[in-house]
Amino acid sequence: MSANARILIIDDDEDYRASTRAMLEGAGYEVAEAICGRDGIDTASSLKPDLIVLDIMMESPVEGYTVVHALKSRDQCGDVADIPILMVSSVQDDPTSLFPMTGEVDMITPDAYLTKPLEIDKFLSTVKRMLGQ
């Protein structure tokens, strides 16, 4: 995969989007932004990014989960289901503990999880690893 892989940031906080974008662009990635779950699903489907950085605690935690469910379910989003998702949130807990105890926990287990605010080195190395670089 090339260094200028395409990364989609889904986050409802403008400042987090801007600074996360700056981190990624500084490392040479191409960045797209979505400001809510709906927008995120649409953009992911049309843009087919190489990686999605998703805030799971947007308006409500439900929104984040809904987005992951939609993105990871082949019926709704087809080949988007293969795109790795890096979940971020300002909640300290292990994200899997936040998931409602449904039988679908496996499906939405994040490919990776980081706590906001993101630390640039840790964030970029995680991104790199997830892109298989």
Add this chain to the structure above:
Amino acid sequence: MSTQLSQDVVIIVIDDDKTMRRACQAALRHTEYQVETYADGPSGLTRIEETGADLLVVDLKMPGMSGMEVIERVKAIAPDIVTIVITGFATVSTAVEAMKAGAYDFIPKPFTVDEFRVIIARGVERCQLAQETRRLRREKEAQARKFITFVSHQLKSPLGAVQQYLDVLHHQAAGEIPERHLEWIARSRKKIVDMLQIIGDWLTISKVEGGQLVTDRIALRWQDLATDVLESCSSAAEDNRVTLHNDVPFDLPSIVGDATALRMMLSNLVGNAIKYNKPGGEVRVTGKADETEVSVSVSDTGPGISSENQEHVFEEFYRVGGAATAGKSGTGMGLPICRKIAEELGGRVTLTSRPGDGSTFTAVLPRAFDEMSASDRQTEQTS
């Protein structure tokens, strides 16, 4: 006080004298109180234990279980109940003794119906006031927690955004702006990180107090928790040139607790032991058990804590001053969080330390009984 409340007032009368029981019942017949009478202590106490009551009227002199004994026992099963004692002979000493044991008031025999009603009315007023006070206190505590949570979230998010901006600036402005400007950015970032830590701890305290952090009561093994925590602390230990040792016996019996909360507690203790250590120092985690409890101890080779500071380290916001902590950031909330988590689980955290000789923090929790009876593993010997 409103009549609405007094409709719910349950009065228990315990007296071996049948005439007296009838008289009490009759005196309160046309009131809104629900009156029940019992001929002896045990049956009255059983009733209180099963469904609760607001007011207890008890004769001091009874065969079998005495009135004093009833007062003593009722404190354990219904600490909020208001007790009025009937004294057979109006000596001040018996009444004083009963009041010392927790009775609210006394009425000497013989008494008139009116005298009895007045005493009961006072007692009812007392328990309604107490109920109201408790309700207000609970409400206030809930409000305080709500406020803390709200403020913290409102502060956390913007501060986090600032930290992320500063992180980017620090990385990307290097070489483009003067070195001292970069230094300022780094310092600002450090301040934000510390502040976020305080907010995080504040939220944790309020979560523990609100019963939202310690939610599970399951059998857990200290050795598993210690392994997880030491693993996650390994890079901090390396940075501080401190060696970590996991000496928790493999066959230590299980405890009852909440994994997330206990990991947090142990992380705090191990984190402190690393932070307040000397270069080349050690952190050792050990464990032992007796018949009812299992403890884990975290020992460091740091400067130790003076006896006057030992009394305060578990207080919120308290930080030990002086050379030992100079230049080390901390919120002063780590140990209070540890203690609260342990207490929430029916345990405790204690400290033994001698200046110059390191410190040992010990967390003690109840042993998991199911498992103990299921497999008699002779684990006591591990201690």
